Amino acid sequence: MRSSGPAHAHKIPKPEIAVVGSANLDLVVEVPRVPLVGETVLGGDLARIPGGKGANQAVAAARLGRSVAMIGRVGDDEGGRMLRAALETDGVDTSHLTTTPNTPSGVALIAVGDDGDNSIVVSPGANSRLSVTDVEAAADVLDAAAVTLVQLESPVDAVLAAAESAGGVVVLNPAPAPSSPLPAKLLEAVDVIVPNQTELALLTGHDGTVDVAVAADSARQLPIPTVVVTLGALGALAVVEGEVSHIAAPEVEPVDTTAAGDSFCGALADALVRKEPIVDAVRWAVRVGAATTLRPGAQPSLPNPAEVTSLLGKG
Ligand code: RIB
Numbered sequence: 001m002r003s004s005g006p007a008h009a010h011k012i013p014k015p016e017i018a019v020v021g022s023a024n025l026d027l028v029v030e031v032p033r034v035p036l037v038g039e040t041v042l043g044g045d046l047a048r049i050p051g052g053k054g055a056n057q058a059v060a061a062a063r064l065g066r067s068v069a070m071i072g073r074v075g076d077d078e079g080g081r082m083l084r085a086a087l088e089t090d091g092v093d094t095s096h097l098t099t100t101p102n103t104p105s106g107v108a109l110i111a112v113g114d115d116g117d118n119s120i121v122v123s124p125g126a127n128s129r130l131s132v133t134d135v136e137a138a139a140d141v142l143d144a145a146a147v148t149l150v151q152l153e154s155p156v157d158a159v160l161a162a163a164e165s166a167g168g169v170v171v172l173n174p175a176p177a178p179s180s181p182l183p184a185k186l187l188e189a190v191d192v193i194v195p196n197q198t199e200l201a202l203l204t205g206h207d208g209t210v211d212v213a214v215a216a217d218s219a220r221q222l223p224i225p226t227v228v229v230t231l232g233a234l235g236a237l238a239v240v241e242g243e244v245s246h247i248a249a250p251e252v253e254p255v256d257t258t259a260a261g262d263s264f265c266g267a268l269a270d271a272l273v274r275k276e277p278i279v280d281a282v283r284w285a286v287r288v289g290a291a292t293t294l295r296p297g298a299q300p301s302l303p304n305p306a307e308v309t310s311l312l313g314k315g
Pocket of ligand 1: 052258
């Protein structure tokens with residue numbers, strides 16, 4: 001199938017951050033509580049919001065002041081046009097965001113409970129067509145970027161190709177949790193991995209979720225020099241060459257946790273580009289992630305630095 005990027009794509013000469021990942025149209029309904037299996041729950045009006053883990057991470061880093069390029073795919077539909085426009089509004093380079101004919105854009109069906117927690121089903125659509133060839137076409141961007149961010153809403157061979165051709169620090173956010181073991185070559189190419197407790201469990205052969213008390217030991221099992229485990233309201237652990245630091249989160253009352261993990265990754269990349277030590281980078285990421293929970297939606301909730309301060313106070 002032939003496919004093409006748009007003639008008018010926004011291009012930055014040398015982006016600091018390359019994001020290889022997904023863009024989804026989020027279809028969001030607020031519900032009193034996330035439904036149980038087999039249950040129907042009545043919710044509020046449907047909202048259509050730009051999202052997707054890759055695009056959220058790209059926009060998060062861009063709002064924090066970084067120059068960012070997005071490598072991915074959208075469908076040739078209204079959702080795809082909305083997702084591209086959202087990235088461009090935040091100054092993200094979309095010259096490697098390809099429009100895929102006869103294919104729907106990625107869509108995420110999201111229920112947000114009144115405690116701010118959510119339940120998400122993703123139809124990857126065009127995201128599933130991202131190929132090694134697409135990644136190779138962005139080789140100059142990947143080679144030049146100080147940080148390359150990848151997630152697992154895209155085909156793993158494309159993610160591997162991105163990690164292997166990146167010239168800078170490779171950060172893998174293994175979300176959504178992988179259903180089969182990741183290729184050893186991918187783990188070898190990654191410098192920093194950012195799992196949550198469920199993803200850490202899957203990566204280290206445990207059922208369910210890894211308890212905070214044993215998260216550092218599990219993190220040490222991964223063959224990656226820096227493991228940053230996100231712990232939700234408890235903040236994050238940075239495990240660097242086996243040395244553990246716990247970074248606590250500010251106390252917040254979440255409105256919607258969607259994209260908090262993505263803004264965490266975008267902020268971590270921002271701080272790594274600015275050459276902050278890893279523990280300081282994680283401290284910044286924890287704050288940005290917490291601030292993201294205080295507003296609804298994925299991309300609309302991603303803060304700029306002034307908003308992090310106004311939402312949380314001085315850190
Ligand atoms: O991490 C949040 C994102 O996950 C949402 O924006 C949704 O699109 C899914 O990809």
